[in-house]
Amino acid sequence: EVQLVESGGGLVQPGGSLRLSCAVSGFTLSDHYMDWVRQAPGKGLEWFGRSRNKANDYTTEYAASVKGRFTISRDDSKNSLYLQMSSLKTEDTAVYYCIRPKTGGTRGMEVWGQGTTVTVSS
């Protein structure tokens, strides 16, 4: 069974840093693109980042809202995807979802984790 389990969320002060992890199982991480989507409290969904697969050199894409502050990485040997967040702002408060999109990356977000909550507040 394909599973994604996020961890690492919590309370952090504005300007601080946090690293989220996404442990994957049931598939070979290096074969797949992986995405991050977040949802602020009571708000809609925001896609903000992608890590392509090994065949595409693990290249990344970021939305402007996080570019330069967030970094997606992975350790295929540990079956884990990471999101390093720095210079956090109050508007980064959200539930963060790790996602495996359908193969090819352009046909939808197929498998979602349960989400981990990040709260940026003083």
Next chain:
Amino acid sequence: DIQLTQSPSFLSASVGDRVTITCRASQGISSYLAWYQQKPGKAPKLLIYAVSTLQSGVPSRFSGSGSGTEFTLTISSLQPDDFATYYCQQLNAYPYTFGQGTKLEI
């Protein structure tokens, strides 16, 4: 960025009703359009991708159509389990934007 506008934002309906949600894109997105269902406190679930292809396991009462900049999600006969929030998403160009959501209520 490509903007997606869903209408309506709120929809009140009853079990057995046929409902349609529209998603309009600010520019052409070819067939790179997906629909999701989200229930409170849960992660979204992929319903339809490539405009009209039903994701495995999704009931056939859900269907999608459209092209270019206007797309629709139709539920042919609402079931109690369908009351949720629905989002469209374009995957034509980065960043992959979502519509603002349509909350389907009884």
